[in-house]
Amino acid sequence: MFKTMAVLGLQFGDEGKGKIIDYLSSRFDIVARYQGGANAGHTVVVSGKTYKFHLIPSGILNRKICVLGNGMVIDPVELLKEMDMVGEYSPLKRILISERAHVVLPFHKEMDRIEEEIKSSGKVGTTGKGIGPAYQDKYARIGIRFADLLDKNILEKKIEMNLKFKEKFLNEKYDVKKITDEYWRIGKKLKRNIVDTSIFLRKSIENGKSVLFEGAQGTHLDVDFGMYPYVTSSNTTVGGVITGLGIPPKYVGKVMGVMKAYTTKVGEGPFPTEIKDNIAKYILEKGNEYGTTTGRPRRIGWLDLNLVKYSVNLSGVNYIAISKIDILSGLDKVKVAYAYRIGNKKIKNIPSRVEDIQKLEPIYREFDGWEFTEKDVKKDIPRNMMKYIRFIEKFTGAKVRILSLGPARENTKLLGPI
Numbered sequence: 001m002f003k004t005m006a007v008l009g010l011q012f013g014d015e016g017k018g019k020i021i022d023y024l025s026s027r028f029d030i031v032a033r034y035q036g037g038a039n040a041g042h043t044v045v046v047s048g049k050t051y052k053f054h055l056i057p058s059g060i061l062n063r064k065i066c067v068l069g070n071g072m073v074i075d076p077v078e079l080l081k082e083m084d085m086v087g088e089y090s091p092l093k094r095i096l097i098s099e100r101a102h103v104v105l106p107f108h109k110e111m112d113r114i115e116e117e118i119k120s121s122g123k124v125g126t127t128g129k130g131i132g133p134a135y136q137d138k139y140a141r142i143g144i145r146f147a148d149l150l151d152k153n154i155l156e157k158k159i160e161m162n163l164k165f166k167e168k169f170l171n172e173k174y175d176v177k178k179i180t181d182e183y184w185r186i187g188k189k190l191k192r193n194i195v196d197t198s199i200f201l202r203k204s205i206e207n208g209k210s211v212l213f214e215g216a217q218g219t220h221l222d223v224d225f226g227m228y229p230y231v232t233s234s235n236t237t238v239g240g241v242i243t244g245l246g247i248p249p250k251y252v253g254k255v256m257g258v259m260k261a262y263t264t265k266v267g268e269g270p271f272p273t274e275i276k277d278n279i280a281k282y283i284l285e286k287g288n289e290y291g292t293t294t295g296r297p298r299r300i301g302w303l304d305l306n307l308v309k310y311s312v313n314l315s316g317v318n319y320i321a322i323s324k325i326d327i328l329s330g331l332d333k334v335k336v337a338y339a340y341r342i343g344n345k346k347i348k349n350i351p352s353r354v355e356d357i358q359k360l361e362p363i364y365r366e367f368d369g370w371e372f373t374e375k376d377v378k379k380d381i382p383r384n385m386m387k388y389i390r391f392i393e394k395f396t397g398a399k400v401r402i403l404s405l406g407p408a409r410e411n412t413k414l415l416g417p418i
């Protein structure tokens with residue numbers, strides 16, 4: 001069998017994937033990201049030093065080869081900044097960018113702002129990183145790809161044509177020659193990093209290398225299966241691995257889903273288990289639930305196992321990693337939603353229309369609280385916490401194999417073989 005594993009989010013993003021990927025990546029030769037862009041954000045703490053990533057897989061800190069796949073939309077200016085941040089890990093040698101990945105340009109960010117303004121009260125609450133507009137260009141077949149950055153004439157023509165579609169909307173005046181020059185120079189810097197990553201990955205897997213596929217955002221932000229239109233513009237679920245990296249499905253081995261012990265969400269849209277009481281405030285502060293990319297406070301809610309189960313089924317998740325379970329430590333009672341009520345009906349499925357999701361009332365099961373934090377990482381799990389974990393396993397059908405008890409790599413507990 002091939003030694004590969006996909007790691008993806010089971011909720012609304014911010015599940016703590018970066019930390020889990022950092023922890024797991026020591027076991028793999030290559031870490032490959034398959035979708036999204038600088039809308040993602042994760043913080044990894046290694047040897048007391050904090051790194052904030054938006055584009056580069058955190059596997060770079062384990063000195064692994066990191067691939068940015070064709071399914072991504074990449075802001076090259078942001079990428080260079082991150083490469084500088086991890087300069088001591090030889091990013092110029094270790095980072096491979098798909099020549100088919102799409103480039104996020106300054107006007108994508110302006111379009112992102114304009115689209116949100118037009119939507120007004122129906123806005124998505126995007127990160128403002130130009131993600132939607134860059135994917136729109138990709139599917140409208142007017143996008144600019146990393147291969148284009150390597151030829152000044154081609155680049156100039158494509159930027160000029162692209163801007164013709166947007167000039168009615170944009171307020172700023174963009175100088176085609178200036179942008180071309182700036183991005184062509186970046187292309188020159190990254191020339192050796194821009195390759196056919198699909199061929200590289202397939203050959204590597206066939207030659208016995210192990211690969212971790214890194215997802216960004218979460219299942220309920222997936223453009224097809226999330227709570228549309230309050231979603232991001234890519235496939236965050238397992239199908240994204242295949243199209244976003246250019247590998248056959250048989251090369252995807254195990255799937256690890258990451259979930260937070262409670263639920264958080266940034267941006268607009270329905271959130272059935274959202275709470276706004278003192279417990280929400282307690283979790284917000286204790287869990288430092290502020291977006292890595294935008295600094296926005298996250299909305300807080302109890303664990304919604306309906307959402308998690310949907311994600312497990314959709315992506316064929318084998319193993320679950322639970323993050324931030326330490327944040328619940330010290331609470332008297334911990335609640336988990338396992339079904340919804342809509343009128344007189346009890347349902348477990350998630351309706352496809354947000355208008356219907358908004359009407360769902362969660363049905364909870366209450367668990368007695370526990371005390372267990374990062375200092376207990378080597379100890380046995382307390383009985384009440386174990387009951388919570390077993391309930392998650394029974395309900396979803398996936399095995400909980402990792403617990404994260406704090407931001408540092410050492411505060412991670414392995415519960416079984418993976």
Ligand code: IMP
Pocket residue numbers: 012013014039040041124125126127128129130131132216217221230231232233266267268
């Ligand atoms: P966009 O991806 O910037 O277009 O934003 C679309 C939606 O996805 C908004 O609700 C964002 O808050 C959300 N989103 C995008 N990236 C992330 C992430 O990495 N974590 C959590 N939410 C995200």
